[in-house]
Amino acid sequence: MDAERTLILLKPDAVGEKFCGKVITRFENAGFKIVACKMMMLSPEILKEHYAHVADKPFYPEIESFMRQTPVLGMVIEGPNVVNVIRETLGATDSKKAAPGTIRAELGKDVMINVAHASDSAETAVKEIERFFRPEELFIY
Ligand code: ADP
Numbered sequence: 001m002d003a004e005r006t007l008i009l010l011k012p013d014a015v016g017e018k019f020c021g022k023v024i025t026r027f028e029n030a031g032f033k034i035v036a037c038k039m040m041m042l043s044p045e046i047l048k049e050h051y052a053h054v055a056d057k058p059f060y061p062e063i064e065s066f067m068r069q070t071p072v073l074g075m076v077i078e079g080p081n082v083v084n085v086i087r088e089t090l091g092a093t094d095s096k097k098a099a100p101g102t103i104r105a106e107l108g109k110d111v112m113i114n115v116a117h118a119s120d121s122a123e124t125a126v127k128e129i130e131r132f133f134r135p136e137e138l139f140i141y
Helices: 012-016 020-029 044-050 060-067 082-090 103-107 122-132
Strands: 005-010 033-040 072-078 116-118
Touching: 005 020, 005 082, 005 122, 012 020, 012 072, 020 033, 020 072, 020 082, 020 103, 044 060, 044 122, 072 082, 082 103, 082 116
Parallel strands: none
Antiparallel strands: 005 072, 005 116, 033 072
C-alpha cells in the first residue's frame, strides 16, 4: 500500500503574515515529510471546485476573496496516519474554538482566516492532490 498523503494549502494569512515556517515546522516535528511544494495563485474556478461543499453558502464570496489575497503555498505531506494527525494538529475550523496547543488556536484568527487547509480523509486527499499537483511534481524519497 502507498504511504498516506494529505494536501495542505497554507492560506493567505500564513503567507501574508509570514508564519508558513512555523506551520511547516509543526508538520516536520510530527515526523511527516514534504513530498511536493509550490506556490499558486488560485483561480475562482479551482476554488469553487475545492470548496464545492460550501460554494452555495452566503459567506462563499468572502472565502474566494480571502483565498485570492496572496498566493497560497500548496504542499503534499506524507507519513503514517497523516490525514488524521494533521487535522488534529491543525484544530477545529473556527480558530476561536480550536483546542489549546493546536495550530489554529495559536495562529488562526477566526472561522475563515484559519491558517491552512488539510484534507479530511485519505480518499479526499487523493482527489485534492490530483486537483493541485501533477504526478511529476510529487517526489518519492
Ligand atoms: P475545514 O477547512 O476545517 O475542513 P470546512 O471544510 O467546513 O472546514 O470549510 C472550508 C473553509 O471555509 C474553512 O477552512 C474556512 O476558511 C471557510 N469557512 C467555513 N465556515 C465558514 C463560515 N461560517 N464563515 C466563513 N468562512 C467559513
